[in-house]
Each structure stands twice: as structure tokens, then as C-alpha cells.
Amino acid sequence: MRKKVTAMSRRQFVSGTAGTLLAGAASLGFPGIVRAKTSVRIGLVHPVTGFLAFSGSQCRTGALLAIEEINSAGGIHSMGGAQLEAVLGDAQSKPDIGAAEVEKMNEAGVAAIVGAYASSIGLATTQRAARHGIPHVVDVCVSDTIVERGLQNTFRFCPGYGTVARTAVDNLVKINEAAGSPAKTVMIVHEDSLFGTGTARLLSSALPDASFELVDVIRHPNPTRDFNNIVLKIRAQKPDIIIPASYYNEYILLARTLSQYKVRPMAIYSVLGGTASSYKFLKEFPRTAQFIMDCNHWYDPSHPAAPELRRKAKERGLFFTYELFLTYCATRLLADAIERAGTDDRAAIIGALGQSDWSDHFMPYGPTKFLNGQNQGARPLNTQILEGDIKVIHPAEYATADAIFPAPALG
Amino acid sequence: MLELELFIPATINGLTNGAVYAVIALGLTLIYGVLHIINFAHGSLLMLAMYGVFFLYTLFGIDPYLALPIVVPTMFALGYGLQRGVISRASHGKDENILLVTLGLAIVIDNLALYLWSSDTRIIDTPYAFATIEFGPVLVSTPKVIALVAAVLIAVLFWLLMTRTDLGKAIRAVAKERTGAELVGINVDHVYAMSFGLGIACLGVAACLLLPTFYVTPHVGFAFVLIAFTVVVLGGMGSFMGALWGGLIIGVTESLGGLYLGESLGQIGIFVLFILVLLFRPTGLMGQRS
Numbered sequence: 228m229r230k231k232v233t234a235m236s237r238r239q240f241v242s243g244t245a246g247t248l249l250a251g252a253a254s255l256g257f258p259g260i261v262r263a264k265t266s267v268r269i270g271l272v273h274p275v276t277g278f279l280a281f282s283g284s285q286c287r288t289g290a291l292l293a294i295e296e297i298n299s300a301g302g303i304h305s306m307g308g309a310q311l312e313a314v315l316g317d318a319q320s321k322p323d324i325g326a327a328e329v330e331k332m333n334e335a336g337v338a339a340i341v342g343a344y345a346s347s348i349g350l351a352t353t354q355r356a357a358r359h360g361i362p363h364v365v366d367v368c369v370s371d372t373i374v375e376r377g378l379q380n381t382f383r384f385c386p387g388y389g390t391v392a393r394t395a396v397d398n399l400v401k402i403n404e405a406a407g408s409p410a411k412t413v414m415i416v417h418e419d420s421l422f423g424t425g426t427a428r429l430l431s432s433a434l435p436d437a438s439f440e441l442v443d444v445i446r447h448p449n450p451t452r453d454f455n456n457i458v459l460k461i462r463a464q465k466p467d468i469i470i471p472a473s474y475y476n477e478y479i480l481l482a483r484t485l486s487q488y489k490v491r492p493m494a495i496y497s498v499l500g501g502t503a504s505s506y507k508f509l510k511e512f513p514r515t516a517q518f519i520m521d522c523n524h525w526y527d528p529s530h531p532a533a534p535e536l537r538r539k540a541k542e543r544g545l546f547f548t549y550e551l552f553l554t555y556c557a558t559r560l561l562a563d564a565i566e567r568a569g570t571d572d573r574a575a576i577i578g579a580l581g582q583s584d585w586s587d588h589f590m591p592y593g594p595t596k597f598l599n600g601q602n603q604g605a606r607p608l609n610t611q612i613l614e615g616d617i618k619v620i621h622p623a624e625y626a627t628a629d630a631i632f633p634a635p636a637l638g
Numbered sequence: 639m640l641e642l643e644l645f646i647p648a649t650i651n652g653l654t655n656g657a658v659y660a661v662i663a664l665g666l667t668l669i670y671g672v673l674h675i676i677n678f679a680h681g682s683l684l685m686l687a688m689y690g691v692f693f694l695y696t697l698f699g700i701d702p703y704l705a706l707p708i709v710v711p712t713m714f715a716l717g718y719g720l721q722r723g724v725i726s727r728a729s730h731g732k733d734e735n736i737l738l739v740t741l742g743l744a745i746v747i748d749n750l751a752l753y754l755w756s757s758d759t760r761i762i763d764t765p766y767a768f769a770t771i772e773f774g775p776v777l778v779s780t781p782k783v784i785a786l787v788a789a790v791l792i793a794v795l796f797w798l799l800m801t802r803t804d805l806g807k808a809i810r811a812v813a814k815e816r817t818g819a820e821l822v823g824i825n826v827d828h829v830y831a832m833s834f835g836l837g838i839a840c841l842g843v844a845a846c847l848l849l850p851t852f853y854v855t856p857h858v859g860f861a862f863v864l865i866a867f868t869v870v871v872l873g874g875m876g877s878f879m880g881a882l883w884g885g886l887i888i889g890v891t892e893s894l895g896g897l898y899l900g901e902s903l904g905q906i907g908i909f910v911l912f913i914l915v916l917l918f919r920p921t922g923l924m925g926q927r928s
Binding site: 275276277278280281283284419445446447448450451452453455456457459460463475476479480483486487488489511512 | 641643644647648651655748752756757758759761763767768769770777779782851852853855856857860861862865893896897900901902905
């Protein structure tokens, strides 16, 4: 029987030790070259299946477009050109699945996470990411609870529904006053998860303070198969303004049913997610979309980078929706933080995000400045469908058209 | 809020929605009645039919109602082929295997649709999509009235098929006593496949009736199939008239529940009714006692 030789000879020991010392010294002297990581893993959690699949897929594409651009521009320069590598997760439109995806991403060793489109899912993913100290950039989730739980890892680029609801009511008052205050009554139709319920609650308390009479608040589940009853109620109560706060599929059914029953209020004024911020709806239903107003996430129309991204989305047969461009920006914001951190260490990235003053984006927010995880400059814009296009009507510094209010009668 | 101005249109609206639920449930109940299995792929096959109607309209300009003679036979053939080629072969005659095979089919079809057509919400804009019929102050959507009439017609046609034709007799014979039917020379495999085919053909009808007012996504089946299961159990598993009445009752309950309790809470009405029927008539409204 042969004896297995495991002992190390003197010569092997000397050469091995010298090699290790040399490599160690080199890595201290040239950290960027020798210790360069070839890739940095970024987790993308979105609901790409289930009832939110359309919006979730748009988010995912936005993030992938950003990663593609960053990689083709040389990756993370401070890490020797490390490429960003997307780790994809599907929340299946359910918060618990979103949280489970975060666990998988933690196992996969992601440096950070971008997600999760819906507020209810984002609430779960940010919390689970916090448990593992993973930085989480929130793309579209608007519930303010997301940034009010003191989670150190959570950073939201876009405005929350508190800011959006306040801005929406302020701007509605201005638009109404400019027309001689013809609108007196308002009705809210909202979906019954975190986003719609929270938005409706904020609007319900702000509207009476702005001298609007709130005639009814109607909630509906996802999916809602039929909007006839809701429109019957709207028809019976004849509000001057209808404010929907629903996801896309339900929104199209509501807008179509309103058209069908010939309900034309002075304004359909959507808060967060409406026709006046959807090129898709505009293309498919130009007549129904006409004159609808939104207060929503929207880009600075004078910025040259937005049309460029819109062109890229179009090349892929996609619509340029706020889901797509917000997640694109959120991913670039994260890449900027990794660039400044110069490492894929999670704590270092959280530190860099907290100090972020990123301004290389096309949103009307100015340089980023985070307080308790919320970007302080984030704000929505008011848009309206006019002449077959989406125009910004408020505030004046971004406006590309004057608001038409009240909407002309049908016919 | 008990004004007739709201109550009457909401009831009519409930009937029209219920009619579509009934058509979907008719297929489900036929498959259950004969094959004694619950077809878990029902929602996915409805989604396929809806994509079929969508593409016939967008690519060839064929109106959803005129697409009926294309979609219904295609769905029938698909159902027949699936039963003979996949379900019966893969299940080896065991009921629990059939359940799993239909569940597997659902997963494959859903993901294939997601891969082929993405999760994009698609909807068609027919010239009559916004048409309404006015009865005094009451406005009712024209495509929904068409759906109601068509659903009743389909139920009657089914009833005639089952009671007046040899195929109907064979289906009933196989449903009652498989071995006996085999002994008198009925081709049981053919009858199974015909039943599955007819059940899936119903989905073709439902798709043509739905598309003028509804959207299609790879997950659209879920919105209807749970309600169709409820209709089948409520009406009595295997009963056609039960499916029709069950669909209409569920539609009206949902609509009035939504009107008076709110759309979110209104769904409770369906399940309260469901539990009550199961408590007092465990075989469903028109189910036969075993």
C-alpha cells in the first residue's frame, strides 16, 4: 500500500509563501487591478407574472436598459470596469413571494436590490432586505410607510403618495381657479390595496380643506371584472371631477365604461397611474383618452435623455411608461452609489446612497438628497392628453401646453 | 340607495355578467359530469381562446362575433386532441393523475403565453364596444346584452344536444356507468374526448363574448375560473341548467353586492350564498343526489 504524501517540502513552502506575499503586496499597491471584481450582482425584484405583470415587466426592462448602458460605457470604473450583472426575481404580484425572492438574492450574493413596483410588495422586500443589510433602491412603490419604518437600507428616488396627493390637490385648486372655479364636487375611485387605499385616504382629507365637496369614495378589488356598477353610481351622483387611483388593467375598464355610459365630467383627474401618463392607452384609445389629466411621475420634457430612452424602448416594441423610466433611473442611481463606494460591500453602498447627490437624470427632481431614505426633491408633474399627445400642463417651468379645463362636452 | 334607477341596471348588468360566467361554467360542468375531474387548465384555455379572438381581430380584422365559427371549432379540436393525446395518455386512467395533468397543462400554457405574447395587457376597440341600449333611463351595454342572449342559446343548445342526439345519450351513458356504456358498444375514449372538446369549445364562445368589453393578458383566466368553479358547485356539479342558473344568480349577487356593499366587500355575497346552498342543498341547486 502506497503512503499518501501530504507534507510540504521546504522548497514548496518558500515559493508558496513568497508568491502569497507578492500577491498581497501587489494587491495593496494596485487594488484596482489585482483585486478587481469582474461583476457586481444587482437583484431586480418585480411582479412580472400575476395581475401586475405588465407594469412589473416594464420595470424590469427599465432596469435592464440601465444596466446595459452602464456596462457598455465601461461598467463601474472605480472597480476596474466591473460589469453589473442582473439577478432577476419574480414577485408574482404577491408580497410574500417578493420577500422570498429577496432571500434567494441574498443567497446569490447580490450587492443591492432594485424593486418592487407595487407598494405592498415593496413593503415586504425592503424589510426582508434590511434583515440582511442589503441596500434596496425603491423604484415606483409610493406608500410612505416604505420610508417611515426607519430602515437604513431603503432609498426611494420617486415621490411617495403623500407628496403626490398634496401636489395633486394644490394643482387641482390652481387649475380650477384659473378656469373661474367651476368644479365643486369630487368622487374618488381607487383600488383596494396599499397604493390605492393610501392615496385615497390622503386625498379624502386634503380635498375638503381645498373647498371641494367629496361626494363618494369607491373602492374596488384587483382584478375587477366589471365597472358598470361603479359607473352607474358615478352617473347618479354626477361629480364635477372623478379621481381614479387604480392599476392599469382596472383603469382601462373604468375609462372605457365611463365612455360607454357617456359620462363626461369636467375632468378625469387621475392621481398616480392614469391615461395621461400612458402612451399605450393613448395609442389604443385616443378618443377615450382625450382631455384626461394626471398627476403622476413624469419626466422633464426639455431634457434630451428622455427621448433617447423612449427611442430605445420603442425599438424593443415597448411603451415609454413611468414604470420603465423610473426603474431605469433607480438603477442608475444605484450604479452611481456603487461607483462612488468603489466596492460591492453592502454597507459601503448604503453609505454612498445616503450621501447621494446624483443629478445625471431626466426627472424634474434636481440632484438627489436623501432624508430618512426619501429623495427630498422628488415630485410629480401634471399632464393632460391634448392633440393626441401627453403634454405637461403644470408646473409652469415644465409646461408644454395650457390645461383645457373643464373638458369640452361630448360630441 | 335603493333607487330603481340603480337597482334595475345593476340587476341587468349582473345577469349579463352571469351569462358569461355560465358559459365558462357549462364547459367545466360538462367535463366534470362525464370525466369526473375538475379541469384545472380551464382558465388557461380560456386565455388561449381570448388571444385567438384578439389576434383574429388585430391581424385579420375578423370581428369577435364573426370569429365564433373559427374559434369554437378550433377550441373543440384543441380540447379533443388534448384529451386523446395528452390527458388520457398521461393519466393512465387514474382520476388523481388527470387532475395533475390538467394542472401541469395550465402551468405550461400560462408560461408559454407569457413567453410568446409577454405580460402586456391587450384589448380591442370594436366600433360597437361603447354601444348601449336605452330602456328609458336605464342604459345597458350592447355587447353584454349579446352575451346574455348567446349564453341562454348555448345552454339550450347543450340541453338539446344532451337530450335529443345519440352523442348526448352516449355522453350521459358514459357519465352514469362507464363499464355499462362500454358493454353496449359505446366508444368511451371518443365520448370522453368529445366531452372535453365540447367543454373547451364553450370557452371559445366565452372568449368571443368577452373580448369586445374585456382585456386579455396571460393571467386573465384567473379572473373568471374561480367564479366558474363556484358556479359549478352552486348549480350542482354536472348539471347544465344548474350552471346557467348558478351563473346568473352569481352574476346578480355580485352586481348587487357590489352596488350596496362596495365592489371589494360585495364579493362576500357570492360566498355567503355559496355556503348557504352547500349547507341546505349539498348537491347544489340542480345537482342530482348520488
